[in-house]
Amino acid sequence: MTDHAHGDHATDSTEKTVTNRTMDVVVALAFMGLAAVVMSDSWRIGARWASDGPEAGYFPFYVGLLMFIASAGTLATALFTKHPDLGNFVDRSQLKSVMQVLVPTCIYVGLIFVLGIYLASAIFIAFFMWWLGKYPIAKIIPVSIGVPLMLFMMFEVWFLVPLPKGPLETALGY
Template sequence: MSTESGHSAPTAHNEKTVTNRTMDAAVAVLFMALAAVVMSDSWRVGASWASDGPQAGYFPFYVGLIMFIASTVTLVTALVSRHPDLGNFVDRSQLVSVMQVLIPTTVYVGLIFLVGIYLASAVFIAFFMWWLGKYPVAKIIPVAVGVPLALFVMFEIWFLVPLPKGPLETALGY
């Protein structure tokens, strides 16, 4: 589709969302924050050399420091480059696809804290099978119930590894 000026009209596929430069800077800042947390906690537990060798936080502190320096270089490069990469980081259609997975997954993680991992997993599996997979309910229910049940047996009974429980598991005595 062309406009009177001869340029193509933007479509959902080629609409601008965010530039590569912006994403480089944003990810660099996030990694700098993560590195600062690693360094801070490593310093708290001891990040120097003791008489018997390195303290518990020695190596994590320096890994965090390297991460922080590398992220700072990336941030400075993104901000002061003479030829910044202003290309589109992601098309709208690609962003929609990512959000279709990211948002429900974020809700799933939140549900784990409210109802436990097994019920949250059943809801998560059922939702994705229904919404994106378009499966019939007769296929959704056995999978959505069977997978968390199999994981429960494997982790809680066989391996004796407790996973986050919610009110349902607590009411059932687990």
């Protein structure tokens, strides 16, 4: 390989994606939005001090208010500092690693609603063992079936805590 080829590879893995400042702004705005929802709903259910003590939304309202103020401080710092952090938040190789976990996890969450938590978990575990772990099928099958089965026993049978069911559990009468 030529030196130019090595340079291109290094550029690919460290190429800028988004700055730390941009991520500070995005996360601060997201938390401010979440805090506003918490405060609004807490106010709706009652966030005042009643004759018998605090109403149901009193403490959540003030937690939301503190969260909003802290996030506003982060936002102001990110926007108005004289020396903003314009460093790279994540390089492409790091982003690829995160996405290799994030995308299948989002699919897993979606599958919970369609297949139920136990079957979706078996598929999720098997997929990760095969794709990222490179385990042989002889190890994948018992683990991907055994873990959801043990979770089923623990939650549904021993603790009597129902978790989201899918068509398989329904067909089996659970």
